[in-house]
Amino acid sequence: MQRNLFCASAIACVMLSAISCKKDDTTTQPTVALSATSQTVSEAAGTASITITLPSAQSTDVTIKATLGGTAILNGDYQVSTDTTLTIAAGSTSAILTFEIFDDEVVESDKTINVTFSSSNATLSNSTASVTITDNDSDQSADGLVSELTWDAGSLADMDLYLANNVTITDNTVTDYNLLSGSTNTSGFESLLLSNDLDDADYYVLVYFAEGAREVTYTLTNRASGNTVYEDTYSFTADEVGGAYFYGPFTKSGTAYSIGKTANSVLWDVKLVEPHWHKGKIAK
Numbered sequence: 001m002q003r004n005l006f007c008a009s010a011i012a013c014v015m016l017s018a019i020s021c022k023k024d025d026t027t028t029q030p031t032v033a034l035s036a037t038s039q040t041v042s043e044a045a046g047t048a049s050i051t052i053t054l055p056s057a058q059s060t061d062v063t064i065k066a067t068l069g070g071t072a073i074l075n076g077d078y079q080v081s082t083d084t085t086l087t088i089a090a091g092s093t094s095a096i097l098t099f100e101i102f103d104d105e106v107v108e109s110d111k112t113i114n115v116t117f118s119s120s121n122a123t124l125s126n127s128t129a130s131v132t133i134t135d136n137d138s139d140q141s142a143d144g145l146v147s148e149l150t151w152d153a154g155s156l157a158d159m160d161l162y163l164a165n166n167v168t169i170t171d172n173t174v175t176d177y178n179l180l181s182g183s184t185n186t187s188g189f190e191s192l193l194l195s196n197d198l199d200d201a202d203y204y205v206l207v208y209f210a211e212g213a214r215e216v217t218y219t220l221t222n223r224a225s226g227n228t229v230y231e232d233t234y235s236f237t238a239d240e241v242g243g244a245y246f247y248g249p250f251t252k253s254g255t256a257y258s259i260g261k262t263a264n265s266v267l268w269d270v271k272l273v274e275p276h277w278h279k280g281k282i283a284k
């Protein structure tokens with residue numbers, strides 16, 4: 001019946017025949033395969049990579065573009081060690097996309113790098129791959145006030161955390177302070193502990209913009225005994241490299257911590273002047 005319907009006329013039969021017998025004369029693109037479409041690595045793994053391969057070498061370069069997304073923060077949780085535009089050179093059969101995974105000390109949920117591949121001169125057997133980064137850090141907030149600093153995706157920025165005491169503020173100007181400790185990794189997020197063993201006193205946490213060439217929006221979270229004591233999200237502008245914001249005072253009484261300024265009030269926003277760590281002026 002179907003044949004009769006389609007071939008209701010001689011002309012239709014000729015057309016159908018021509019279509020079905022038409023030879024595929026488009027140039028056949030090589031098919032690229034991915035080594036791992038779904039992998040899970042520890043934050044301590046150091047690197048993760050995805051290899052793209054051709055079944056046989058080609059006479060011309062094959063180019064594959066990798067677009068990054070997902071919950072993992074570029075240049076916060078990881079950075080890309082290779083170019084995101086990959087080339088399988090003529091005569092070769094593979095290229096590798098490699099990530100450097102940052103092993104920070106911040107307690108966080110597992111995060112995922114989602115990669116979408118595209119190519120104008122190859123067919124992809126799979127166009128997406130994911131790398132799940134599992135956290136390897138444990139909550140230290142039973143040991144004191146934990147300050148954790150994370151920031152937004154973008155070009156590499158180096159942020160550091162410092163703990164200070166003996167902060168003297170006169171006429172809205174920080175006139176003196178004493179640095180106690182610092183968390184100064186060159187990559188990845190920062191974590192600092194104000195230990196329960198320290199003397200009961202007033203302390204300040206400093207968020208320092210050590211290096212970068214962009215606006216950086218960061219989140220500072222402070223936890224003690226499993227509870228959030230204070231959290232703030234704020235931004236450094238690109239030209240504030242070398243500056244720090246003071247948060248506090250955090251008043252320590254045994255294992256209890258309270259912040260002297262209530263949430264949403266103006267904190268001691270200090271733009272430090274050269275040389276670093278001497279005196280600053282309240283910015284607002």
Ligand SMILES: [Ca+2]
Pocket residue numbers: 043044103104105106135136137
């Ligand atoms: Ca870690």
Ligand SMILES: [Ca+2]
Pocket residue numbers: 043103104105106107108135136137
């Ligand atoms: Ca971590």
Ligand SMILES: [Ca+2]
Pocket residue numbers: 158159160183184185186187188190210
């Ligand atoms: Ca740092």
